[in-house]
Amino acid sequence: MRCWASRILAALRRRQGRYHRSLLALANAQAVGGGHHLLAAAELRRDLGRPLPQRWVAPLVQGLAALPPARRARALGLLAEVVPALLPTLPAAVVDGAADLPPGAAEQLGRPQPLADAEARAAFLAWVQAQRAGGHALVGNAATLAGRRLGAQIDASAAVWRFNHWQGAGAHALDVGGRCDVWVLAPDVQDAPLPAGLRWAVVSGPDPRFRLTRWPLAERLRQAGVPVLTVPLPVWRSAVQSLQAPPSAGLLMLAWLGSLPGGWQGVSALGIGEGVAAGGRYHLAQPAARPGRRHDWSAEAALVARWRAQGLR
Structure with missing residues (x-):
């Protein structure tokens, strides 16, 4: 009982x-x-x-x-x-x-499985380190990006990271740009169109290599020549311990990059840990979307602020 x-x-x-x-x-x-x-x-x-x-x-x-x-x-x-x-x-x-x-x-x-490619994982980590000089721009979906006209600055980065459904009527290229080198996806995202010029895909969550039993989008990505990666479990564990809650995809990717050699060198975050825009709007590309209830958004904002004090741009 x-x-x-x-x-x-x-x-x-x-x-x-x-x-x-x-x-x-x-x-x-x-x-x-x-x-x-x-x-x-x-x-x-x-x-x-x-x-x-x-x-x-x-x-x-x-x-x-x-x-x-x-x-x-x-x-x-x-x-x-x-x-x-x-x-x-x-x-x-x-x-x-x-x-x-x-x-x-x-x-x-x-x-062999697309999510369990050791060579692709090694190549991705080498690529991440090589782009630090030109900068990694991790662009979240916060509605606070509206009207800030950061699109050109974002697209000028060496590597641009996007999350889940980042394309939509509310996301204007003048504000967020249009490039996507790394696409970070939740396991339940299956039907979104593949961004043009995509180089890498990352499945968020606690290392789904050992959890997911079926993820059809991995096959679509493989056929398009896009390697699919997952985040090591210790990175997820560290984020959970800091937040006492499951991390959002943006927070998890920042935690991963910050844990690699070089730390925050060349890493910028926009639209991650920024809260809700004026008027209560949460998601830039999908205005009707609501914040996930399982994430502790205030704790994430505080953690991002702490990382900015340590060198995150």
């Missing part, structure tokens, strides 16, 4: 974006019983940026066969993250009985 109570309370806090230490305690309290309970607890822990604990590996493996295909695939993704060499040793019937595998698990089984 206590386990079910903790599960209900944990689900409520997660929906509210309350990623406090108490959520970790609730996740650990659920780790009783078979594979179903372990998987639910492990996925909740991973929302906080914590991979599968080693002590849970053996019981989760023992419970794999009892999991339905979709949940088994998710469990294999969690295992691939912490014990990658284990997957090829599992019985074929256990692996083949899973649904679509997360890219990180498929990679360990010799099945």
